[in-house]
Amino acid sequence: MSLLTQAQTPGRFTIKGTVIDSSGTLLPSATVMLLTPQDSALVNFGRTNEQGELEFKNVKRASYLLKISYVGYLPYEQQVQPGEEAVVDLGQIQLKMLNQDLFEVVIKAARAPLSIRGDTVEYNAGSFKVPPGSTVEDLLRRLPGMQIEQDGTIRSQGQEVKRVTVDGKRFFGDDPKMATKNLPAEAISKVQVFNGKSEQARITGVEDGKQEKTLNLELKDSHKKGGFGKATVGAGTDNRVEGKVNYNRFNDKQQFAIVGFGNNTNQSGLSWDDYQDFRGSQSFNWGDDGDFGFSSGGGVRFVSFDDDQESLTIQAGRSSRDRGFTKNWAGGANYNYDTKKTKFSSNYFYNQTDQTLDVLSNRENFLSSGTFQTSDNNTRSNLNMNHRGGIRFEHTLDSLNTIIVISNARFGRGSSRYNSLQEFYRGENNLSTRSNINNNNRFNSFSMGNTAIFRHKFQKKGRNFAVSVGYNINNSDGDATQRSVNEFFREEGDSTAVINQDNQTVSLRTQFKASALYIEPLGKKFFWETFANFSLRQDEVDRDVFDISQEAQIRNTFLSRYYTNDFVYNRFGSSMRYSYKGFNLSAGLARVYFDLKGQFSQDQTTPEIGRVDRQFTRWTPSASLNYSMKNNKYLFMNYNLNVDEPPIRDLQPIIDNSNPLYIREGNPDLQPQANHNVSAGLSMFNPGNFTQFFINVYYAYYLNQIVYNQTVSQDLITTTRPVNISGGTNLGSYINYGFPLVKTKSTLNINSSIGFNKNLIYVNEILNTTNTDRYNVGLRLDLTPSDKFTLYTNANWNFSNTRYSLNTTQNQKIVNSSYGAEMNVKLPAEMYFSSRFNLNTFVNDRFGFNQTQPILNLSVYKIILKDKKGEVRLSAYDLFNQNRGITQYATQNFVSTEQVNTLARYFMLSFTYNMRGVTGGVRRRGF
Structure with missing residues (x-):
């Protein structure tokens, strides 16, 4: 095995040797490391080749500690003292089998900086030095093969880490950054990186060949039996202040953690859920939803939009430091309980963000007959407060039966203000339209998602049955005021249109869903999977719009609407799966049925003025190939046809003029949109030299894609209408x-x-x-x-x-x-x-x-x-x-x-106190 290939230079030498066991059998792929004798710092590492040979080329001429580890054998250490020779040949190095007599010796032996077993890389955190007070994120930066992006995204072996656990348990749900940014590096004993199973494979117990890069943080014994944490306070110029605290208390069965912060330095921790709360939308994206079968979109995924286009514009995922000025308060707690039969995890988080944005945007729009320009100078103020909580309970009834219960809830309230001066030009200086907008909005929202899953393993190996039921509810109400003065400049004469309206919107959505999966083994390598999904969703929306005239409210019957919608979704499908020695091939077909029934009127008491009554049936094929090859290579290919029902707002033939220069209307004739998706990729990782390679390709073709056609009037008023288009x-x-x-x-x-x-x-x-x-x-x-x-x-x-x-x-x-x-x-x-x-x-x-x-x-x-x-x-x-x-x-x-x-230049003076718990020799029970 060659670790460095450059030519031998003066002052350097090569170390060689062959690793065998007591019977003389060669030991390939043994982990070998060179350490500095004084502090055991890692200098170089690798693995033995197929002949059990190790070789470190062109290393500096100095004393080293050679460490060798191999599963099932006692770790080996040897001092290497080079002379004047160019090559130091250590000859045959014999490892002893690990038995009970040697167990105590193993416990007392110094741990290697890293070890490699199959696709699992385990790092000894103590071998990678970071400054006192550093977080886990700082530690990960030092580990070979690990990469931390500026936004905190973790990559290992070229792939994004999707899940971070602490001692194998969830930490604040599934947000990887909660653990890496809040836990101290000094609390970590080991960092383990491996390819975990997909969520469906974990729930059903059936291997589907899909991989999910997972990182597990193993705590030191001292931190498993005591409390530890950190508190920071700071003050700066321009009245900038910040404070942050986290505290953790763990033992073998339980984990308890709290975190909190407050600042006016744009450190908002704004998540996608927070963004959805800002928008007042009704959306679930919490995972563990119990929808079995291959992915095909449809009723298992739905999104609702608010009625106020200008409520907030935020780029989800973008650093909050790049967006205006914010004052933030947040706090949360996480509790986990884990035994052999019972796993319970819970978390609660509160977030409050007060944001001010001063925005200048310019836009050039292209028409067949020319172009027009839009200048928008606006100020937005948004106050958002939300509570989020969730629990997950998993209990193994016996060796054959398991139940899982998941519940997530979110309550939010807030307000927003939008002031804008918009100017529309034909050419550079020909002002056509000017609009002064002053909109205000207040909202309250409540969402809850509940899922129960039962899994049964039959006596026959590979035969499985799983069933899930779920109930979701979304309830929101909002009040908005819309004030605008719109000036139109024409050759035949100028005109002005004024909008002075209040509107109130109350919406309720409920959904009942169920799913079932049955897997029958056909021999040792083939599996037949059959699944069914059902969803019944009901929407009720009451939107009242009032024109304000001399302090009196007059109901606008043209814009006010009350509508209800019933959406039934059924899917039945089947697939065949071949699985053998890491090779996993699956192909299936499902029949999807949509039934949309809706009606709308001016209010609850007036006769029906319109109806939506649509049924759709689609075949949705799916195929996948996942191959875990030797030497840490992984190949995947996927094809599926996704089908999604139109958003209910797009189906309603309602005109929305909340922005008088950008009018929207629905289309009850919309078809479900579909897209063919093909993707393939290959990842390779060499644990001997930590070389990594990852490539993927993807292609999508859209059928009946929902797009928003535009009609632009002579006054540059844009009216959009959703339609279907393919290509x-x-x-x-x-x-x-x-x-x-x-x-x-x-x-x-x-x-x-x-x-x-x-x-x-x-x-x-x-x-x-x-x-x-x-x-x-x-x-x-x-x-x-x-x-x-x-x-x-x-x-x-x-x-x-x-x-x-x-x-x-x-x-x-x-x-x-x-x-x-x-x-x-x-x-x-x-x-x-x-x-x-x-x-x-x-x-x-x-x-x-x-x-x-x-x-x-x-x-x-x-x-x-x-x-x-x-x-x-x-x-x-x-x-x-x-x-x-x-x-x-x-x-x-x-x-x-x-x-x-x-937020621009400022200076901050801060003090941090690290709370450290009891030593490892002290035993505690509970909390």
Whole structure:
């Protein structure tokens, strides 16, 4: 096995040897490591080849500790003292079998920095030094094969980590960042990375070949039997303040954790659920939903939209530091109880965000006869408060039967204000329309999802039965005021339209659902799966709109609507699965039935004025191949036809003029949309040298895709109406390649993606085809030469080329790039220095947009107090005072740029106290 291939240089030598057992049998794939004798720091690592040979080439001429580990054998250690020879041959190295007499010796032996067993990589956290007070996220950055993005996303072996557990238990649900950002690194004994099973495979007990990258954090014994945590307070310039606390108390069966924070420094922790609460929508995306069978969309997935288009515009997933000014309060608790038969997890979280946005956006819209420009200068204020809680209970009744109960609830309330000056131009200086908008909205919402799953394993191996029932409820109400003055400038004379309206909307959605799955083995390698899904959903929406005239309210019967909707979804399907030695092949077919019945009227007391009565039936095929090959290689291919019912709002023939210059109306003749999806990928990981490679390709073709056709009047009022259209496509690929330049010292990651999108839309009854080609190239270089110095650098280049069939002269080329570096230095006297620099550029020559944004953050801190429990930190954020939110994109028939005033330069002085619990020798019971 060759670990480094460069030629031998003076002052360096090679270490060789052959690993055998007591009978002389060669031991291939044994984990071998070179450590420094003084502190056991990892210098190099690898695995023996098929002949049991180890080889470290071109290492510095110094003393080393050689450690070898192999499953079922006693760990081996040997001092290596080089002389003047170029090669030190250790000959045959014999490992002893692990037996009961040697068990105590194994317990007392020093643990290896890392070990590799199959697809599991286990790191000894103590071998990778991080400064006192560091979080798990800081620790993960030091581990070979691990990568942490700036937004906290964790990647291992080139793939995103989907789940993080603590001692095998869930921590604050399934959000990986809750554990990595809040648990201290010093609490971790081991970090284990492996390919976990998919959620359906865990619930049904049937292997489906799908993998989910999972990271498990094993706590030290001392932290399993006592409390530990951290508290931080800080104050800065411009009245900036922040505070954060977390506390954890674990034992062998129970885990308890709390976390809380408050600040006015844009650290909101805004999640997708928070975003949905802002919008006042009704959406479930909590997982564990008990919908068995292969994915085909339909009734198992539904989304509802609020009626106020301007309630809030947020880019989910974008850093809150790039969006306005926020004041934030949040707190939560997590409790887990885990025994051999019973697993119980629960969490509660409260979040309050008060956000102010000052936005300037410019947009150029393309028509067949020319273009028009829109300028929008607006201010948005949003206050959102929400409570979220969830429990998951799993109990093994006996060896054959298991029940699972899941309940999630969310309650939110808030308000928003939207003030906007919009101007529409024909050409550069020909003002056509001006609109002053002042909208306010208040809402309350409550959502709950409940699922119960029963699983039965028959005596016959492989025969399984599972059934689930669920009940979901969504209830929301909101009050809105709409005030706008709209001026139209025409050659024949100017005119003004005023909107002065109040509206009240109350909506209730309930859903009952059930699912069943039966699996019959046909021999040892073939399995027959049959499943059925049923869902009954009922919607009731009451929207009252009032025109305000001389302080009197007059009901607007044209805009007010009361409607009900009953949606029945049935799916029955079957598939055949072949599974043998990591090779998993499945093909199936399902029949999907939709039945939509709805009616609407002006209010509950007036006669019906319209009805929606539609039935649809679709065949949905699915096929998948998953192959876990030897040497940590994994191949997957998937095909499915997804079918989704139209959103109920789009089906209702209701006109919505809440934005008088952008009017929406429904279409009761909509068909369900479908899309053919094909994807394939390959991942490879070499645990001997931590080289990783991942590639995937995907393609989607849309049938009856729901698009929003536009009709633009002479006054530049846009009216949209949803229709079905076929022919849209999405083709793309992603590649990631990473390898160590110098093991444990530096790692290089290269990634690239391409995408080709084709979107169709009618503008003034003329078909416009938008083709967008996107290219991305990224580099990441991590330098970790010692625990005293680390440097993480990255660069990304994004190119997009958008072409319009409607008006080819308006084709757009957009270039966005970003460069970043993060440096950490250990100074004398327990002092540390850290810095983060980002340079972002935004270029669109066609639109005359060219912006450069350098952001530099610096901090210096000192460890104080006994046992290094305290930290004093001085930080400078955005030293160049350049931070602002910038976005630009081109799609459909327009190109847009947006700039948002946001939190810029400030300084902060903070103090952190690390709470450490009892030592490992103290035994505690319970809490």
